Amino acid sequence: xxxxxxxxxxxxxxxxxxxxxxxxxxxxxxxxxxxxxxxxxxxxxxxxxxxxxxxxxxxxxxxxxxxxxxxxxxxxxxxxxxxxxxxxxxxxxxxxxxxxxxxxxxxxxxxxxxxxxxxxxxxxxxxxxxxxxxxxxxxxxxxxxxxxxxxxxxxxxxxxxxxxxxxxxxxxxxxxxxxxxxxxxxxxxxxxxxxxxxxxxxxxxxxxxxxxxxxxxxxxxxxxxxxxxxxxxxxxxxxxxxxxxxxxxxxxxxxxxxxxxx
Numbered sequence: 001x002x003x004x005x006x007x008x009x010x011x012x013x014x015x016x017x018x019x020x021x022x023x024x025x026x027x028x029x030x031x032x033x034x035x036x037x038x039x040x041x042x043x044x045x046x047x048x049x050x051x052x053x054x055x056x057x058x059x060x061x062x063x064x065x066x067x068x069x070x071x072x073x074x075x076x077x078x079x080x081x082x083x084x085x086x087x088x089x090x091x092x093x094x095x096x097x098x099x100x101x102x103x104x105x106x107x108x109x110x111x112x113x114x115x116x117x118x119x120x121x122x123x124x125x126x127x128x129x130x131x132x133x134x135x136x137x138x139x140x141x142x143x144x145x146x147x148x149x150x151x152x153x154x155x156x157x158x159x160x161x162x163x164x165x166x167x168x169x170x171x172x173x174x175x176x177x178x179x180x181x182x183x184x185x186x187x188x189x190x191x192x193x194x195x196x197x198x199x200x201x202x203x204x205x206x207x208x209x210x211x212x213x214x215x216x217x218x219x220x221x222x223x224x225x226x227x228x229x230x231x232x233x234x235x236x237x238x239x240x241x242x243x244x245x246x247x248x249x250x251x252x253x254x255x256x257x258x259x260x261x262x
Contacts, residue, residue: 015113016089018186019111019188020089022185022190022226023226024041026185026192027161028162029041029043031078033070033074035071036060036067037057038055038059038067038071039055040053040055040070040074040075042078042080044079044153045150046150046157049253052081053253054067054068054082054085056085056089057089059089059090064091068084068101072256072258075258081256081257082103082255082256083106083255084098084103084253084255085251085252086253086254087251098254103254103255104255105253105254106253107253109228109230109251110228110229110231112245113226113248114226114243114245115224116222116224116225122211122212123170126169128216131158131161131165136167139179140179140193142176143176143195161183163186164185164220165183166216167181168181168182170205170208170209177205178194178196178206178209179195180209182217184220184222187221187222188224188226189217189220189224190225190226190227191213191225191226191227202235206239207242210239211243226248227245
């Protein structure tokens with residue numbers, strides 16, 4: 001483990017905090033406990049680690065051990081693995097404590113950002129709609145083969161989004177082949193849930209979805225757009241790089257599963 005996990009690739013800590021707060025409102029966990037400048041987020045029926053993790057926002061220096069102890073207890077009570085998101089807001093001296101306590105490093109995610117200026121026009125074939133989200137979620141559940149329990153929790157989460165939300169869908173021959181979602185709040189735009197049917201990938205559909213969402217966001221007054229992509233997803237990283245997104249920072253999950261312990 002190295003301090004590279006705490007590196008900001010560009011921008012500043014204020015922008016990181018703005019993105020983190022925006023993301024928590026655009027993809028809101030149904031159960032959140034605030035601890036010493038951290039948020040312990042819970043959505044047990046969802047597979048998303050972002051809404052099932054201990055996340056630093058403005059962590060109080062010297063209080064990590066206490067915070068982690070409480071978070072581990074809360075996770076045991078809810079029968080979920082304790083997951084810590086290590087972002088550049090994490091205190092460097094606390095990193096060793098995670099591995100010492102048996103936390104295992106998992107996926108790394110890149111947070112990419114794009115200034116919004118003269119973005120291209122929306123694709124007329126991309127359908128952009130405002131909430132309610134039930135029809136969009138039905139298509140998303142089908143494309144991602146989502147189970148009923150996860151669909152229900154996402155339904156609830158999307159009902160509590162903070163900001164203006166746009167839902168994008170692209171159909172070919174009457175079948176939805178690609179989807180996406182965006183939220184604008186306080187001049188910042190987040191892009192989420194970009195999904196394309198397996199049989200329709202590498203045909204430019206995701207590019208058309210994102211481009212249309214960017215155009216919508218600029219119309220809503222957004223000055224910057226961000227999105228999050230798993231570091232191992234080479235295809236998606238190439239797509240976003242071609243559209244001008246640059247990495248602002250990255251974060252890594254550390255997980256300790258104590259749900260089977262007595």
